[in-house]
Amino acid sequence: MSSEGEMNGTTESVTDDGSLGGFESEYVPADKLAHVQRVLYGWNCGKPVAAVPLSPKLVAAAAAASFDLQAYSFTAAPEQLRPPRIVRVGLVQNSICAPTTAPFVQQRQAIFERCRQMIDAAGAAGVQVLCLQEAWHMPFGFCTREKQWNEFAESAESGPSTRLCQELARKHGMVIISPILERDEAHGGTIWNTAVVVGHTGGVLGKHRKVHIPRVGDFNESTYYMEGNTGHPVFETAFGRIAVNICYGRHHPMNWQAFGLNGAELVLNPSATVGELSEPMWAIEARNAAIANSYYVGAINRVGTETFPNPFTSGDGRPAHTDFGHFYGSSYFAAPDASRTPSLARNKDGLMIADMDLNLCQQLRDKWGFRMTARYELYAEELARYVRPDFQPQGRYDAMASPTIAVLGLLVLVAACPSSGRRLHDITDAVAAAGTTIPVTISATGTSVTMPASNAVADSVGSSTLLSTLASRSGFTNAHEPTPTIADTLTHLVAATATGTAASDVAPFATPTAISGSALPSTTGAVEPGSVTRPQLAMDASIPDGPVGGAALTQALAQLLTGTSSAPATLLPTTSAASSAPHSPVPLLAHSLPEEPVFQLSDR
Numbered sequence: 001m002s003s004e005g006e007m008n009g010t011t012e013s014v015t016d017d018g019s020l021g022g023f024e025s026e027y028v029p030a031d032k033l034a035h036v037q038r039v040l041y042g043w044n045c046g047k048p049v050a051a052v053p054l055s056p057k058l059v060a061a062a063a064a065a066s067f068d069l070q071a072y073s074f075t076a077a078p079e080q081l082r083p084p085r086i087v088r089v090g091l092v093q094n095s096i097c098a099p100t101t102a103p104f105v106q107q108r109q110a111i112f113e114r115c116r117q118m119i120d121a122a123g124a125a126g127v128q129v130l131c132l133q134e135a136w137h138m139p140f141g142f143c144t145r146e147k148q149w150n151e152f153a154e155s156a157e158s159g160p161s162t163r164l165c166q167e168l169a170r171k172h173g174m175v176i177i178s179p180i181l182e183r184d185e186a187h188g189g190t191i192w193n194t195a196v197v198v199g200h201t202g203g204v205l206g207k208h209r210k211v212h213i214p215r216v217g218d219f220n221e222s223t224y225y226m227e228g229n230t231g232h233p234v235f236e237t238a239f240g241r242i243a244v245n246i247c248y249g250r251h252h253p254m255n256w257q258a259f260g261l262n263g264a265e266l267v268l269n270p271s272a273t274v275g276e277l278s279e280p281m282w283a284i285e286a287r288n289a290a291i292a293n294s295y296y297v298g299a300i301n302r303v304g305t306e307t308f309p310n311p312f313t314s315g316d317g318r319p320a321h322t323d324f325g326h327f328y329g330s331s332y333f334a335a336p337d338a339s340r341t342p343s344l345a346r347n348k349d350g351l352m353i354a355d356m357d358l359n360l361c362q363q364l365r366d367k368w369g370f371r372m373t374a375r376y377e378l379y380a381e382e383l384a385r386y387v388r389p390d391f392q393p394q395g396r397y398d399a400m401a402s403p404t405i406a407v408l409g410l411l412v413l414v415a416a417c418p419s420s421g422r423r424l425h426d427i428t429d430a431v432a433a434a435g436t437t438i439p440v441t442i443s444a445t446g447t448s449v450t451m452p453a454s455n456a457v458a459d460s461v462g463s464s465t466l467l468s469t470l471a472s473r474s475g476f477t478n479a480h481e482p483t484p485t486i487a488d489t490l491t492h493l494v495a496a497t498a499t500g501t502a503a504s505d506v507a508p509f510a511t512p513t514a515i516s517g518s519a520l521p522s523t524t525g526a527v528e529p530g531s532v533t534r535p536q537l538a539m540d541a542s543i544p545d546g547p548v549g550g551a552a553l554t555q556a557l558a559q560l561l562t563g564t565s566s567a568p569a570t571l572l573p574t575t576s577a578a579s580s581a582p583h584s585p586v587p588l589l590a591h592s593l594p595e596e597p598v599f600q601l602s603d604r
């Protein structure tokens, strides 16, 4: 069986490395293979991502040391005003080498020696930027909740891992990103999950602390370290603008985005994750980030199965066990044009190398315009609302999809109890007490319906929630009653609209002189699920913009009643006695939208 490695002439078979990539070359007919590979891996500048031949000596050394070695190249279109900006980047995935029961100093030394070997190989291959896996210098004991693994935490500026990386960075003129467990002595020994960025001359350029901490499966990492406090820094290195999105941060699109907004051209994603949990996501997330943010991504995963001395559980009903599962390696690069390299081995250490022309980032930004077409101001508003304690989600609510026909119920309620200014729950109570049926004439169709008051009560619950939500979303205020102003306002307006009653009769605080018409579903008799078609909407739009937001409110009601923002509804002149003022039909959608878009929440 051939493998992605064999396809690219750099490594061994699929069966040997455990990787699934490359199977298509075995099973897809030759005349379809190029097409299938284009779809699976993407093409870079109109061609498959090309393998880069490495020196036979290096290939032999990797084979002898039993680590996977692969190299590829991403190109960009030639430009007239900028020279190509090609950088060679390496990713290292490593197993822990010594058992977790060995003395800690021995465990660390074994990892150091193994990684030194692969970093030296990278240096020999001319790698300029290299990233190691998450917490590369230690076993990933965060599943256990045992605190002894904290002993591996070290100073980001002067710990043993940093010193090793500084030595190797100087030796190879290489930027090294070293993700470690950091102990921050300056802050009482606080522990962080940190990527240290060592410049190509051996200085520590800075560090970034993991933003998001997993609490999933056996990843009990919050027992050990704190949520990072370093923002989303981009490091301007000798070889490009680089950022680090540590492991679990890859599930957070805004985390990726923040690095992009800060100007990253290459984001490394040092990870430690296991097959059962995340393998189907692995090929997607980093690649999607590269596409969405117009930068390159290097995704590195730990490799191997690490067994711990004491059994542990994670509150998920599984029997006590002593390992996380298999860290499946499979490190790879993704480019902003949706192309990607194959993966490193699934079951052995490895060094993945890629040449990348950073000019491709701007070329893709220009081509797709994601940065230009993004609506950051809308997102900013949305987020500002979301982080407020009183946030209510926006949603779309199709009132006609409700088996209880919430809007009709509301109309019935208020028709029965048109007492001005009463709160919805008062009305609800009154109808409940009446225990009767209520006739409703649907003026849009001329049909009469009888509805039991008890149904109306049930309906009103949904409507109440709906309207309250609508109220809080729309931000309307009622100058006369502090709360719950909009729910009342809408209740009265809906009632007026439905019954042809002057708004002033039911909503004494509303300034308009005429709100009338009909806003009712077409229905034929029984108020049952399925008997209702899309409502016709005929509503007087004469409510002036004011404290209760006339046009905006009308728009909101239209959306509420039609369950759509694009209903072909028209605001018709009213026929009710209450609306004597002349009106012209106004296309509903011609109304200016409320400043804050109005939607409805389904409480179902």
Ligand SMILES: NC(=O)NCCC(=O)O
Binding pocket: 134, 213, 214, 216, 219, 246, 247, 248, 249, 271, 272, 273, 274, 277, 278
């Ligand atoms: N190390 C880490 O954050 N792992 C969490 C699991 C995952 O994100 O797949």
